[in-house]
Amino acid sequence: MTGLLPRRGLAQILALIVILAVDRVVSPQFFDLRLQDGRLFGSLVDVLNRGTPVALLSLGMVLVIATRGIDLSVGAVMAISGAIAASLADTHSLAVVLAAALGAGLICGLWNGFLVAVLGMQPIVATLILMVAGRGVAQLITEGRIVTFSSPDLVWLGNGSILGLPVPVAIALGMLILTGAVVRGSALGLLIEATGGNARASELAGVGTRAMILAVYVWCGVCAALAGVIAAADIMGADANNAGLWLELDAILAVVIGGTSLFGGRFSLVLAVLGALIIQTMNTGILLSGYPPEFNLLVKAVVVLAVLLLQSPKLSGFAGVVTRLRGTKA
Amino acid sequence: MENSLDPAASLLEVRGISKSFGAVRALQEVDFTLRAGEIHALLGENGAGKSTLIKVVTGVFPRDAGIVRLGGEEVAPRSAKAALQAGIATVYQEVNLLPNLSVAQNLFLDRQPMRFGIVREGEMRRRAKTLLADFGLDIDVSAPLGNYSVAIQHVTAIARAVDLSARVLILDEPTASLDRHEVEILFRIMRQLAKRGIGIVFVSHFLDQVYEISDRITVLRNGRLVDERETASLSRLELIRMMLGRELAETTSARASAGAQTTREVCASFEGYGKAGYVAPFNLELRHGEVVGLAGLLGSGRTETARLVFGAERADRGQARVEGAPVRLQSPRDGVRHGFGYCPEERKTDGIVAELTVRENIVLALQAKRGLHRPLSRREQDEIASRYVKMLDIRPPDPERPVGLLSGGNQQKVLLARWLATSPRLLVLDEPTRGIDVGAHAEIIRLIRELCDDGLALLVISSELDEIVTYSDRVVVLRDRAHVEELAGEAIDVGSILAAIAADGASVAHEGRA
Numbered sequence: 001m002t003g004l005l006p007r008r009g010l011a012q013i014l015a016l017i018v019i020l021a022v023d024r025v026v027s028p029q030f031f032d033l034r035l036q037d038g039r040l041f042g043s044l045v046d047v048l049n050r051g052t053p054v055a056l057l058s059l060g061m062v063l064v065i066a067t068r069g070i071d072l073s074v075g076a077v078m079a080i081s082g083a084i085a086a087s088l089a090d091t092h093s094l095a096v097v098l099a100a101a102l103g104a105g106l107i108c109g110l111w112n113g114f115l116v117a118v119l120g121m122q123p124i125v126a127t128l129i130l131m132v133a134g135r136g137v138a139q140l141i142t143e144g145r146i147v148t149f150s151s152p153d154l155v156w157l158g159n160g161s162i163l164g165l166p167v168p169v170a171i172a173l174g175m176l177i178l179t180g181a182v183v184r185g186s187a188l189g190l191l192i193e194a195t196g197g198n199a200r201a202s203e204l205a206g207v208g209t210r211a212m213i214l215a216v217y218v219w220c221g222v223c224a225a226l227a228g229v230i231a232a233a234d235i236m237g238a239d240a241n242n243a244g245l246w247l248e249l250d251a252i253l254a255v256v257i258g259g260t261s262l263f264g265g266r267f268s269l270v271l272a273v274l275g276a277l278i279i280q281t282m283n284t285g286i287l288l289s290g291y292p293p294e295f296n297l298l299v300k301a302v303v304v305l306a307v308l309l310l311q312s313p314k315l316s317g318f319a320g321v322v323t324r325l326r327g328t329k330a
Numbered sequence: 331m332e333n334s335l336d337p338a339a340s341l342l343e344v345r346g347i348s349k350s351f352g353a354v355r356a357l358q359e360v361d362f363t364l365r366a367g368e369i370h371a372l373l374g375e376n377g378a379g380k381s382t383l384i385k386v387v388t389g390v391f392p393r394d395a396g397i398v399r400l401g402g403e404e405v406a407p408r409s410a411k412a413a414l415q416a417g418i419a420t421v422y423q424e425v426n427l428l429p430n431l432s433v434a435q436n437l438f439l440d441r442q443p444m445r446f447g448i449v450r451e452g453e454m455r456r457r458a459k460t461l462l463a464d465f466g467l468d469i470d471v472s473a474p475l476g477n478y479s480v481a482i483q484h485v486t487a488i489a490r491a492v493d494l495s496a497r498v499l500i501l502d503e504p505t506a507s508l509d510r511h512e513v514e515i516l517f518r519i520m521r522q523l524a525k526r527g528i529g530i531v532f533v534s535h536f537l538d539q540v541y542e543i544s545d546r547i548t549v550l551r552n553g554r555l556v557d558e559r560e561t562a563s564l565s566r567l568e569l570i571r572m573m574l575g576r577e578l579a580e581t582t583s584a585r586a587s588a589g590a591q592t593t594r595e596v597c598a599s600f601e602g603y604g605k606a607g608y609v610a611p612f613n614l615e616l617r618h619g620e621v622v623g624l625a626g627l628l629g630s631g632r633t634e635t636a637r638l639v640f641g642a643e644r645a646d647r648g649q650a651r652v653e654g655a656p657v658r659l660q661s662p663r664d665g666v667r668h669g670f671g672y673c674p675e676e677r678k679t680d681g682i683v684a685e686l687t688v689r690e691n692i693v694l695a696l697q698a699k700r701g702l703h704r705p706l707s708r709r710e711q712d713e714i715a716s717r718y719v720k721m722l723d724i725r726p727p728d729p730e731r732p733v734g735l736l737s738g739g740n741q742q743k744v745l746l747a748r749w750l751a752t753s754p755r756l757l758v759l760d761e762p763t764r765g766i767d768v769g770a771h772a773e774i775i776r777l778i779r780e781l782c783d784d785g786l787a788l789l790v791i792s793s794e795l796d797e798i799v800t801y802s803d804r805v806v807v808l809r810d811r812a813h814v815e816e817l818a819g820e821a822i823d824v825g826s827i828l829a830a831i832a833a834d835g836a837s838v839a840h841e842g843r844a
Binding site: 185186187188190191193194197198200201202203204205206207208265266 | 682
C-alpha cells in the first residue's frame with residue numbers, strides 16, 4: 001500500500017523543504033500569494049502551474065517504469081497532441097479537440113505497448129521509435145509552421161482558474177486522484193508491481209503481464225497527450241519543434257527522484273509528482289535568483305544527485321536489509 | 331609424484347572444500363581427485379553442487395574451507411583468469427567467447443602477436459589455422475565465430491584453453507546442445523587431449539556419454555561427495571542409485587493401502603498430450619485425493635510434463651480434460667482459471683516476487699484469478715495472509731516482510747499459500763523440498779499428504795526417490811523426455827523406480843535434437 005500515502009517519502013519532502021528555503025533566500029517574495037480576479041498569483045502558484053506538464057508525464061511514466069519499462073516518446077506525444085489541439089481549436093468544440101488530442105495519445109500509447117508487450121522489444125528501443133517519428137508526425141500536422149489559435153475554451157484550459165487555482169494545476173490534481181483511484185482502487189497497482197518485480201513469476205501466477213504492460217503504456221500516452229494540450233493552451237499555439245522537447249528526461253528524473261527504481265517493482269504516484277515539483281521548484285528558484293540560466297542545468301544535476309544519495313539504502317540504515325537480500329540471492 | 335606424466339599421479343587434488351551461501355550449505359567437505367590424462371565425469375542432480383565445486387576450484391567463488399593442489403602445489407586462484415594462468419581452464423555450456431570477432435581473434439584474444447604495436451593479422455591467422463588443425467578442424471579462421479555451429483565454437487573455446495597451456499580442462503555440459511555427430515568430434519578431441527596428459531573434468535547428465543568417454547566417475551549429492559568409482563566397474567543402476575537415493579531403506583508407499591484408486595474421481599486427464607521436441611505424448615490421469623509422483627533423472631522431461639499440465643507451455647497434440655470436460659490450456663492464466671496451481675522448481679526466478687511482501691505474494695494468484703475489477707480489500711488480504719502464515723507456520727510470522735528476506739523453506743511455503751488461497755483442484759509441485767532445511771522438508775511432506783487427504787489432486791516432482799515413495803499413490807517414471815512406466819500401490823518402491831529409470835535402451839537421447 002505504498003501508493004497514495006507516501007510512507008517512504010521523507011527524503012523527497014526534506015529535499016523540497018530545503019529547496020523552498022533556498023528559494024526564499026534568493027527571492028524574499030517567494031511565499032507571497034495574492035488573490036486577483038478570483039485567481040491566486042505568486043511564485044508558489046507559478047511552480048505548480050509550470051510543473052504541470054512534467055507532473056502529468058510522470059504520472060504515466062511512473063507506471064511504465066514500475067513494469068520495468070521506460071517511455072522516451074512522451075515529449076513527442078506532447079508535440080503531436082498539441083499540434084492536433086491547436087489545429088482544431090478554432091473550428092471545433094473543446095470536447096472534439098480534447099477527444100482528438102487524447103485519442104492520438106491513446107493510439108501512441110497502444111503503439112508503444114504493442115511493440116513492448118506483444119513484439120517483446122526492449123522498451124528503450126521501442127519508444128525511441130516514436131520519440132523520433134512522433135516529432136515528425138507533429139510537424140506534418142502543423143505543416144512545419146507554428147499554429148496559433150484564439151479559441152477561448154482552449155485558452156481557458158491553459159490560463160483560466162477554478163476556485164482560485166490555475167486550471168492546469170486543477171487538471172493535474174484531478175489526474176493524480178483519478179490515476180490513484182484506478183491503480184490503487186483496483187488490483188492494478190499490485191499486479192503492476194508484481195509484473196515489474198518479477199514478470200516470469202507473475203505470469204506463472206496467472207497475472208496477464210502483457211495486458212498490464214499494454215495498459216501502462218496507453219495510460220502514459222494519454223497523460224502525455226493531456227500535457228501536450230495544456231502546453232499548447234498555455235502559449236495559445238503549437239510549436240511542433242519545441243513542444244515537450246526533452247521533457248521525457250525530466251519525467252524520468254521525476255520518477256527516479258520519487259524513489260521508483262528503474263528496475264521496476266514498487267512505485268508511488270504521489271512521490272513521482274513530488275519529484276516533478278522538486279524539479280520545477282528548482283527551475284523557478286534559479287530563474288528568480290537572477291543567475292544566468294546556464295547554471296540551471298548544473299544546479300539541477302547537483303540537487304538530483306543529493307536527493308538520490310539521500311534515499312540510497314546505504315545512507316538510510318537499510319544497509320542491513322540489503323546485505324541480507326544479497327546474501328539470499330547468491 | 332615428481333613425474334607428472336605418470337598416469338596414476340594426481341594432477342588436481344581437491345580436499346575438504348566447503349562453501350555456504352547464507353544458510354545454505356552448497357558444498358560440505360568435498361574431495362575430488364583428477365589424474366593426469368584421465369577423463370573424469372562429475373555427476374549429480376540439480377543442486378548437488380557440481381557447478382559450485384567448479385566455481386570454487388576456478389576461483390569464481392571464494393571457498394570457506396579446504397585446499398586445492400595442482401601438480402602437488404597448492405593453488406588458490408581468485409578469479410577465472412587467475413585459474414587459467416595457473417593451468418585450469420573451464421569451458422561452459424554457453425561458450426564465453428565473442429561471436430562478432432573472428433575465430434582467430436577469439437583464439438588469440440588478449441595475446442595477439444604484435445609488432446610495433448600493431449596486431450600481425452597474417453601471423454595470427456596462420457597460427458590459428460595450425461592450432462585448429464591439431465583438433466582436426468579446417469575452417470576459415472577469419473570468419474566471425476558466430477557464423478559457425480555451436481560445436482565448432484566449443485572446439486574453438488577448448489583450443490584456446492589448451493593453447494593457454496591448460497593442464498586441467500573442465501567441460502561443463504559441453505554436449506547439451508550438440509548433435510550426435512558433433513558429440514563424436516568432441517569426444518575424439520577429448521581423447522586426444524587426455525593422451526597428451528591433460529586431465530579433463532566432464533560434467534554431463536547424459537549417462538550414455540559418461541559411460542562412453544569417462545575413465546572414472548565422481549558423484550555428488552546435496553553438496554556432499556557420495557563416491558568416486560572406476561567407470562568400468564560401476565553399473566548403471568548403482569550409479570543412478572548413488573545420484574538419487576538417500577539411505578535407501580527400501581521404503582514402500584505409506585499410502586498404498588489408501589484404497590482402490592479407480593474409485594476416486596478423475597480431476598484432470600491428459601490424452602496423447604505432448605509437444606514435439608519437448609516431451610513425447612503421454613497419457614496421465616490425476617484424481618482427487620491422490621498424489622502422483624514424477625520420477626526420472628535431470629533432463630528426463632519431468633519439469634516439461636509439469637509445465638504442459640499447468641499450461642505454462644502449449645501442447646501441440648493431445649486433449650486435456652478437467653472434470654471430464656475438454657479444455658484448452660494455452661497459458662498459465664488458463665491453468666489458473668481451471669483451478670490448477672504450479673510451484674516451479676526455480677523459486678527465485680519463477681516463483682516469488684522478492685521485493686513484495688509475504689502478504690502480496692500470497693494473494694497474487696488469487697487476485698489474478700479474480701481479475702482487476704474485483705480487488706481484494708486490504709482487510710481481506712490481511713485475513714488471507716495471516717491465515718496461511720499461521721496454517722503453514724511461515725517464519726518470521728510477519729506478513730509485511732519482503733518475501734526475499736525469508737529462508738528457502740519459508741519462501742516455498744509462501745508459494746504453497748499463494749496457490750492454496752485460490753482453492754485449487756490440482757497442484758503441481760516441482761521439487762518442493764529442494765534447498766530446504768531438514769525441518770521444513772518434513773513439514774512440506776506432511777503438508778502434501780494433508781492436502782491430498784482434503785481431496786486435492788497433486789502432481790509432485792522430486793529427485794528424492796524415498797520422498798516420492800513416501801507420499802505417492804502412483805509414480806510415473808520418465809526417461810529421455812518420455813513417460814516410460816507407471817507404478818501404483820504396492821509396486822511403488824525405490825528399487826523398481828530405479829530399475830525403470832536405468833532400463834537400457836536409453837541411447838536415443840540425442841536423436842531428434844539439434
